[in-house]
Amino acid sequence: MAEAYAEEVHQHEEPTGFIRKYIFSLDHKVIGKQYYFLALFSVFVGMILSWLIRIHLVWPNAHIWGLDKLSSVGAPGGAMTPEYYLSLLTLHGTLMVFFVLTTAPQSGFGNYFLPIQIGAEDMAFPRLNMLSFWVTFLGLAVLVSTFFVTDGPPIAGWTSYPPLSAVGSSSGPGEGLGQDLWVISIALFCIGSLLAALNFIATTLELRARGMSLMRMPLTCWSWFITAILGLLSFAVLFAACVLLFLDRVGGTSFFIPGGLIVSGKVMNHSGGSPLLWQHLFWFFGHPEVYIAILPGMGVTSHILSCFSRKPIFGYKVMAYSIMAIGFLSFTVWGHHMFVSGMSPYTAFTFSIFTMAIGVPSAIKTFNWLGTLWGGRIRYTTPMLFAMGFVSLFVTGGLSGLFLAQPPLDVYLHATYFVIGHFHLVMGVAAIFGIFAGTYFWFPKMFGRMMSETLGKIHFWATFIGVYCIFMPMHFLGIAGNPRRYSMFTDNFLVPLMPVHKFMTIAALLTGAAQFIFLFNLFWSVFKGEKAPANPWQATSLEWSIPSPPPFDNFGGKHPVVYHDPYEYGVPGASKDFIMQDSPEIVAASGD
Amino acid sequence: MGLAMALVVAVFTVVSVYIFWARIWWFPVDISTHGAAIDHQFHLTLIICGIIFVLAQLGLAWFAWKYRDNGDTRKVTYSHGNNKLEATWTIAAAILFIGLNLMGYQSWADTHFTGAAPGALQIQVQGQQFYWYFRYPGPDGKFGPTHVEKVDDAIGNFYGLDREQDSASEDDIVTATLAVPVNRPIELILRSKDVTHSFFVRELRLKQDTVPGMEIPVHFTATEEALKHNGGRYEIACTQLCGLGHFRMRAFLQVMTEPDFEKWLHDQAAMQ
Numbered sequence: 001m002a003e004a005y006a007e008e009v010h011q012h013e014e015p016t017g018f019i020r021k022y023i024f025s026l027d028h029k030v031i032g033k034q035y036y037f038l039a040l041f042s043v044f045v046g047m048i049l050s051w052l053i054r055i056h057l058v059w060p061n062a063h064i065w066g067l068d069k070l071s072s073v074g075a076p077g078g079a080m081t082p083e084y085y086l087s088l089l090t091l092h093g094t095l096m097v098f099f100v101l102t103t104a105p106q107s108g109f110g111n112y113f114l115p116i117q118i119g120a121e122d123m124a125f126p127r128l129n130m131l132s133f134w135v136t137f138l139g140l141a142v143l144v145s146t147f148f149v150t151d152g153p154p155i156a157g158w159t160s161y162p163p164l165s166a167v168g169s170s171s172g173p174g175e176g177l178g179q180d181l182w183v184i185s186i187a188l189f190c191i192g193s194l195l196a197a198l199n200f201i202a203t204t205l206e207l208r209a210r211g212m213s214l215m216r217m218p219l220t221c222w223s224w225f226i227t228a229i230l231g232l233l234s235f236a237v238l239f240a241a242c243v244l245l246f247l248d249r250v251g252g253t254s255f256f257i258p259g260g261l262i263v264s265g266k267v268m269n270h271s272g273g274s275p276l277l278w279q280h281l282f283w284f285f286g287h288p289e290v291y292i293a294i295l296p297g298m299g300v301t302s303h304i305l306s307c308f309s310r311k312p313i314f315g316y317k318v319m320a321y322s323i324m325a326i327g328f329l330s331f332t333v334w335g336h337h338m339f340v341s342g343m344s345p346y347t348a349f350t351f352s353i354f355t356m357a358i359g360v361p362s363a364i365k366t367f368n369w370l371g372t373l374w375g376g377r378i379r380y381t382t383p384m385l386f387a388m389g390f391v392s393l394f395v396t397g398g399l400s401g402l403f404l405a406q407p408p409l410d411v412y413l414h415a416t417y418f419v420i421g422h423f424h425l426v427m428g429v430a431a432i433f434g435i436f437a438g439t440y441f442w443f444p445k446m447f448g449r450m451m452s453e454t455l456g457k458i459h460f461w462a463t464f465i466g467v468y469c470i471f472m473p474m475h476f477l478g479i480a481g482n483p484r485r486y487s488m489f490t491d492n493f494l495v496p497l498m499p500v501h502k503f504m505t506i507a508a509l510l511t512g513a514a515q516f517i518f519l520f521n522l523f524w525s526v527f528k529g530e531k532a533p534a535n536p537w538q539a540t541s542l543e544w545s546i547p548s549p550p551p552f553d554n555f556g557g558k559h560p561v562v563y564h565d566p567y568e569y570g571v572p573g574a575s576k577d578f579i580m581q582d583s584p585e586i587v588a589a590s591g592d
Numbered sequence: 593m594g595l596a597m598a599l600v601v602a603v604f605t606v607v608s609v610y611i612f613w614a615r616i617w618w619f620p621v622d623i624s625t626h627g628a629a630i631d632h633q634f635h636l637t638l639i640i641c642g643i644i645f646v647l648a649q650l651g652l653a654w655f656a657w658k659y660r661d662n663g664d665t666r667k668v669t670y671s672h673g674n675n676k677l678e679a680t681w682t683i684a685a686a687i688l689f690i691g692l693n694l695m696g697y698q699s700w701a702d703t704h705f706t707g708a709a710p711g712a713l714q715i716q717v718q719g720q721q722f723y724w725y726f727r728y729p730g731p732d733g734k735f736g737p738t739h740v741e742k743v744d745d746a747i748g749n750f751y752g753l754d755r756e757q758d759s760a761s762e763d764d765i766v767t768a769t770l771a772v773p774v775n776r777p778i779e780l781i782l783r784s785k786d787v788t789h790s791f792f793v794r795e796l797r798l799k800q801d802t803v804p805g806m807e808i809p810v811h812f813t814a815t816e817e818a819l820k821h822n823g824g825r826y827e828i829a830c831t832q833l834c835g836l837g838h839f840r841m842r843a844f845l846q847v848m849t850e851p852d853f854e855k856w857l858h859d860q861a862a863m864q
Contacts, residue, residue: 082837082839086836161788171786172835257804258805262740263721263786265745267741275803311669316672348704359689360682360686360689364678364682377660377666378660395649399645402637402641402689409633409634411800412619457593465600476617479617479618479619481619481794483830485833486839493827497617
């Protein structure tokens with residue numbers, strides 16, 4: 001591919017008014033922060049919901065202070081009803097998957113750092129960028145509004161399988177207006193993500209600085225680029241699915257609803273649709289989505305492991321190719337969510353083979369991360385701890401995928417806590433560790449101040465130990481056959497498992513509490529943190545070549561020129577133990 | 593800090609392995625003819641994944657400690673990678689993962705590529721918010737047709753049978769318990785009245801969604817083992833979110849000897 005340079009001047013002037021500077025900003029850095037804070041709000045709401053879920057599971061009659069104020073129907077006297085449990089579970093999943101895991105690593109950090117890392121002054125389409133954010137914001141507002149609907153938020157889970165989600169309020173509380181709003185919220189989110197994806201792809205392909213060939217991009221840029229392609233192809237399908245579901249709900253169509261259904265004693269006036277069609281469309285989005293959540297985390301982890309091991313990333317090209325391989329294969333595996341759905345068992349086996357195959361590039365990445373640590377001089381900063389935590393969690397969470405990928409094993413484990421343990425570790429907390437690593441790493445650049453390392457380390461240890469205590473036992477529950485999405489455990493075989501659930505709930509409460517240390521550190525450091533130099537971590541990529549925080553046009557009117565690979569640490573014979581990408585220094589031993 | 597990282601990762605690894613090893617929380621007894629193959633495949637996968645898990649985590653722990661920056665003058669190993677190593681672990685991972693998958697092929701094929709044995713006892717299973725109902729064809733061996741407009745839960749007509757007009761429906765037996773004779777092939781035909789549910793019996797190692805608009809067959813044979821535990825009685829759980837009562841949607845599977853089953857069916861027929 002021909003090399004592209006960013007020669008144009010910044011396409012928009014620096015605004016002076018508050019509204020154009022901080023609210024309807026066109027600056028990718030402000031938009032990146034807006035996305036980050038949107039995700040921060042969502043993750044704390046989502047986490048508090050998970051507390052409520054966990055408390056209800058082990059103390060079903062507990063009166064939770066203030067919950068009846070939020071919903072007097074859902075929690076009369078503060079004690080949650082089974083349907084309100086499902087409502088909160090649906091919102092927990094939807095907030096976390098869409099508004100946290102899809103938003104912070106890609107739209108948040110990607111927006112802020114992709115242009116800077118490739119030496120551009122902004123994203124390719126700043127107005128589109130602003131529109132993406134505000135459409136996403138609207139999506140979040142619509143989702144949050146379901147809290148205040150009379151019969152509560154929807155109860156169909158974040159996957160919203162029809163007919164439960166399609167036939168209206170006769171299938172259960174929350175399935176009226178609440179479910180309508182859910183569909184609108186997700187459709188809006190899809191639009192925001194599609195626009196953002198276009199912007200990321202155009203920016204990566206068109207705005208790279210002189211010398212920044214694709215194979216000189218930091219692995220973060222590779223992961224944002226491939227993630228954007230996944231987003232473009234998968235959110236388009238989910239958007240279509242949402243439109244069809246909405247039509248089934250309000251337009252009298254029957255895309256997902258077969259004939260002859262009797263719900264709550266009423267014969268449904270639909271015929272000819274297929275519930276499995278939704279599952280195919282949803283998971284055609286849903287599986288690439290897993291990688292949309294985790295690929296940027298992989299990029300950040302690679303970036304940070306190399307920086308704090310003070311040596312080049314092990315196998316840069318293989319790392320870039322494995323991101324591409326994961327991206328491609330992620331479109332071939334959606335059926336592994338449907339082994340027991342009634343889909344043809346022959347196709348199940350095909351999906352299974354591809355699913356095992358996607359484990360190969362994932363394993364390669366793990367080997368290369370270990371290879372990067374090997375022979376390094378590891379500096380234990382907080383971002384490094386989170387990056388190493390990412391590797392550990394990714395291995396643990398990824399390996400349980402090898403069980404679920406096999407149809408005969410999935411027949412037993414499907415829809416049990418084994419699945420919950422698997423995806424929370426691998427796409428939940430591993431991705432969150434990527435976000436934490438990115439936050440501690442880039443905070444000095446974004447806010448011009450350092451975060452407290454002491455608080456950061458306390459936060460890391462509490463979180464690292466805590467998440468294992470919450471999610472590892474889920475595998476054992478799954479092996480014992482504990483189904484997911486149960487609001488109470490009344491079956492005989494579930495009663496002996498209650499001590500495990502209690503342990504997990506206590507771990508969740510403590511680990512959640514530790515996140516307030518992070519929140520305090522974040523806001524305290526914005527105002528009171530030590531002033532950050534331009535390059536506090538002695539790192540090589542372009543964002544560290546400019547002041548902290550960067551000027552409005554990033555490079556102060558200059559056009560950076562790139563001479564080196566992104567991870568030139570510890571080069572023998574170099575003047576320092578790192579060579580920045582835009583440094584003209586020539587070192588014979590370097591890998592450029 | 594490197595030592596702390598190494599210790600935490602190592603301790604977590606050892607504790608996890610111990611809990612798997614000691615089987616503190618584990619599968620329930622297997623009562624089906626096909627379950628042993630599934631359990632075997634699980635154990636094989638567990639061993640392989642367990643070895644990878646231990647090597648990767650302990651590798652991380654070891655490197656975390658060994659390569660910490662301890663202030664000495666050691667130079668880092670300046671390396672951009674090693675193509676031979678990359679090729680080795682790519683091929684090894686591919687063979688291991690795909691091979692593992694192929695080893696499980698037979699047990700999937702046995703249960704899903706072939707239908708029930710000829711002469712299997714057919715039973716219809718209907719999921720509905722939040723109950724399971726089971727229909728036996730009666731002495732004529734035929735299920736009568738169902739009529740949507742005849743469905744009336746209040747009078748117990750969950751399937752919408754017209755016993756007066758349809759001769760095949762006349763002797764159909766509808767129950768709230770799934771009774772099956774031991775050692776006899778059973779074919780369940782799964783359907784749903786309203787939303788998607790899922791039929792799960794842990795001890796049968798059997799799970800299948802019941803999808804509105806579809807009739808999905810599954811088959812199994814309960815072994816003598818079934819009679820040795822819990823009086824032959826096992827919980828049927830719903831494992832697909834189906835509404836507010838999802839958690840309490842359950843029924844029981846009762847495995848019986850052939851004579852007991854015939855008597856039970858006879859008694860049920862009398863109650864229709």
